Amino acid sequence: MDTNLLVMLGRLAGLAGILVCLVAGIARLLGNYYLAGFAASTLLQAGMAALLIGSFALLLALNQRD
Secondary structure, three states: OOHHHHHHHHHHHHHHHHHHHHHHHHHHHOOOOEEOOEEHHHHHHHHHHHHHHHHHHHHHHHHHHO
16 A cells, blocks of 8 residues: 555544544533534544554554655
8 A cells, every 4th residue: 555645544534533532522521421413432432443543554654664
């Protein structure tokens, strides 16, 4: 797989994960247990999963450059 594509995928997944985690955290701090039909904890887990995918994509891109 192209390293530039992996870097772009990693950055986009990481950014999406950060945004989802922030939205879920702020919603939960405001006292909302549900947001758009999903539990805030579910959205937080989805954000963490996106961060993990982004981290692995960037790690794979770094590994392929050697």
